Amino acid sequence: MRYAIAALLLGGLLTGCAKGSQSSAAASASAAAANNPASASDGGAVYVANCSSCHQTNGQGVPGAFPPLAGNPTVSGNPIAVIAIVKNGLDGRVVVNGQTYSGIMPRWRGVLSDEQIASVITYIRSSWKNNASGVSVTQVQAVK
Ligand code: HEC
Structure with missing residues (x-):
């Protein structure tokens, strides 16, 4: 918009x-x-509305239930992998900082627009001392 x-x-x-x-x-x-990378400030609002109930506003998650996004190498790693997780959800085992999680992350494809997905990922990659590149709408569209 x-x-x-x-x-x-x-x-x-x-x-x-x-x-x-x-x-x-x-x-x-x-x-x-x-x-261009989507706006992190737009992504902050998307995060609070859709993600913070599980991952918490401070990005720390809930130990044993919802993994932290702050200080999480996957979140700050390959942007294409992060886009795939957010678009398609995740239902498996992830180990973050030595703690195992085997919950279910809902898929956001069809719930959030590609613009919202790009901005929320830019937000989580650049918040809470995370310092990774933002992602663009074009990158989100390219991940099926
Ligand atoms: C209903 C709770 C819930 C909500 C809401 C939620 N997540 Fe998740 N998320 C999870 C769970 C549980 C996992 C771990 C899944 C697993 O164990 O396989 C996860 C995993 C992730 C991962 C991968 C972490 C890793 O280390 O592999 C990312 C990235 C992520 N979520 C981002 C988001 C974003 C962005 C939003 C909002 C658009 C969001 N999540 C909303 C529950 C949630």
Whole structure:
């Protein structure tokens, strides 16, 4: 939504230019937005609404039940693996910092939009001293 508004504003700013270039400028602005890492601040709201009940607002999870996302090497590791977990859910055994979890993580595909998934993953990778790269909508779309 924000990106669409940004693209519209940009289109408006360019009204003075040759008419034909307007729509292509807007189109390339939204394509650039999709390729850039999503906003962590948008992701914070998605996190509080959808993830914090299990993983807690401080990202520490609940020992033995819900794994921590703070200080979790998987969360800060390969972004494609994190996207796959969030999109498709996880039902297996994970070991985080020596503690085993064998719960069920719901799938978020179809519940959250690709934009929301990108921003929430950017958020969890850059919060609570985690310091990993953000993910883009394009990356989320590419994971089936
Ligand atoms: C109903 C509780 C619940 C909710 C809500 C939930 N999760 Fe999870 N999550 C889990 C459980 C349980 C696991 C571990 C699954 C397992 O043991 O196989 C997990 C695992 C994960 C992992 C993988 C951790 C690892 O070390 O492999 C990530 C990443 C993750 N969740 C992110 C999220 C995000 C982002 C949200 C919100 C969009 C979310 N979770 C919402 C319960 C939840």
